[in-house]
Amino acid sequence: MKENAWNTYTDEDMEIMDALIKDYKYFLDHGKTERECVRQIIATARQCGYVSLEEVIKTGALLRHGSKVYAQTKGKAVVLLNIGVFPIEEGMNILGAHIDSPRMDVKMNPLYEDSELAYLDTHYYGGIKKYLWVTLPMALHGTVVKKDGTHVDINIGDNEDDPVVGVTDLLIHLSAKEMEKKAAVVVEGEKLDVLIGSKPLKDSEEKEQVKANILNILKEKYDIEEDDFLSAEIEVVPAGKAKDFGLDRSMVMAYGQDDRVCAYTSLMAMLAINDPTRTTACVLVDKEEIGSVGASSMGSKFFENTIAEVLHAMGKYNDLTLRRTLANSKMLSSDVSAAYDPLYASVFEKKNTAFLGHGVVFNKYTGSRGKVESNDAGAEYIARIRRVMDDKKVAFQFAELGHVDAGGGGTIAYIPAAYDMDVIDCGVAVLNMHAPWEITSKSDIYEAEKCYEAFLSNKDWF
Incomplete structure (x- = not known):
């Protein structure tokens, strides 16, 4: 050396x-x-x-x-x-x-509600150890192109007052069978769905009120509809800034x-x-x-x-x-x-x-x-x-x-x-x-x- x-x-x-x-x-x-x-x-x-x-x-x-x-x-x-x-x-x-x-890409028809929780369905991009990408604060970055050609930039999770999103994990108390799996499948690709909301839209007549609330937020902030996900490139990436790493500040973590x-x-x-x-x-x-x-x-x-x-x-x-x-x-x-x-x-x-x-x-x-x-x-x-x-x-x-x-x-x-x-x-x-x-x-x-x-x-x- x-x-x-x-x-x-x-x-x-x-x-x-x-x-x-x-x-x-x-x-x-x-x-x-x-x-x-x-x-x-x-x-x-x-x-x-x-x-x-x-x-x-x-x-x-x-x-x-x-x-x-x-x-x-x-x-x-x-x-x-x-x-x-x-x-x-x-x-x-x-x-x-x-x-x-490497990251997780939001799918073309991603938004769904299950048990009063709203999720975005994703497809991971590049070679990753999938189990490393759960329980972390994640951000949404990308571009939505509307049918009229308008570009709408998305950046949620990296500004000071932004909320973050993320993928949940099974609690250790119920993980006996999970712990027996090989690392490659302990978290499967289709389980990398991002939790984005849990509050129902008040006084809504929609059957899926949590999903309706998310769509309402997206409409108010970005003027986009659910169909606009079809022509969107939204990436799920770790939220947070690059940091000096080590007590001697000799490295960068990002x-x-x-x-x-x-x-x-x-x-x-x-x-x-x-x-x-x-x-x-x-x-x-x-x-x-x-x-x-x-x-x-x-x-x-x-x-x-x-x-x-x-x-x-x-x-x-x-x-x-x-x-x-x-x-x-x-x-x-x-x-x-x-x-x-x-x-x-x-x-x-x-x-x-x-x-x-x-x-x-x-x-x-x-x-x-x-x-x-x-x-x-x-x-x-x-x-x-x-x-x-x-x-x-x-x-x-x-x-x-x-x-x-x-x-x-x-x-x-x-x-x-x-x-x-x-x-x-x-x-x-x-x-x-x-x-x-x-x-x-x-x-x-x-x-x-x-x-x-x-x-x-x-x-x-x-």
Whole structure:
């Protein structure tokens, strides 16, 4: 193991880190859904001089060295580009992360009453231990789109005076049979229904008066009807703010750090680059937690289409130039890694494990068991990455996702690699990954931002 990064910091490092972490926690608190993240990202990018690619195309302006543009799709994925000095067909330096996180999604016909209690029926999203998501204060975040196209934003549970909701659990006194079940089924997916009310609507003639009261509240506050759930995206997420964790305040505990910790540090690195030699790009996408499928995912044509539009706006577009641009690019697939937990040491192989406080983590490969569904980075690319990190004095470590045959996981890396692009996974080590409250080291977050900035500014990959 290399030296703990905390031991290397100057007072100036600590000041920079504290400022980064403060802004990071704000980003997490106000970005509990993909749409909320994209709104923050675009607002911040515009403050730093980025303009909409759509606006550029409409005006017919030409992109050139120094142009900063962004594009978004479906309100749930965004890409930023900063045009460099070198011809773009010589390749870009790309950071890619995802902004979706495990949660519970409200179903299309969710609202029902049972025994004078009102519930929302949900479908969990991503890989979770379902029993961890009960008896916690939860919030409702999302967007309802009415038939006339009106967007109504929902945010209940995270403001100071808001009520919270949640999933109930069976009391221990009656849990003899429950305690005999395997962890995977002790709480079943269809039992993750969210309790949202118990008070009947006074003087109502409705048969289900508690449900009627909830609908009345939604009508008064948001002007939405029960049918509007059909065209809604409402996510059930942990209520509460990101917090310093540990008596020494060395860590952050928050919801959604997989993978918003890498998304935020990638964004900050991208905005810190003002005059790149190679064109830089930062792509932040949706749907990674369910396999990178769908129109707002890395598996869609969103990124490729955006690069095609950029080339067209540079007066350079043809299919061959597009293919050369992508194939000559280098990418960090910025995604979290598993942090070593000594309480569960048996699932880790200690020589090839990430440790909190030891810097950003490179995963040569991910996948599961026999590296299935993995991008396996080449030795030449890794050698150059090592040199870049050492030159910029970035604390880094190499790891894999736990003991061989213990399990595994995937990232977006294999998708851009299909363009013949060099890609390696690189991110922050996380404890409690995919739990409602995840833990990261502040020093690792700081080193991740330094790593991404060093990567983007590198001009020589050969």
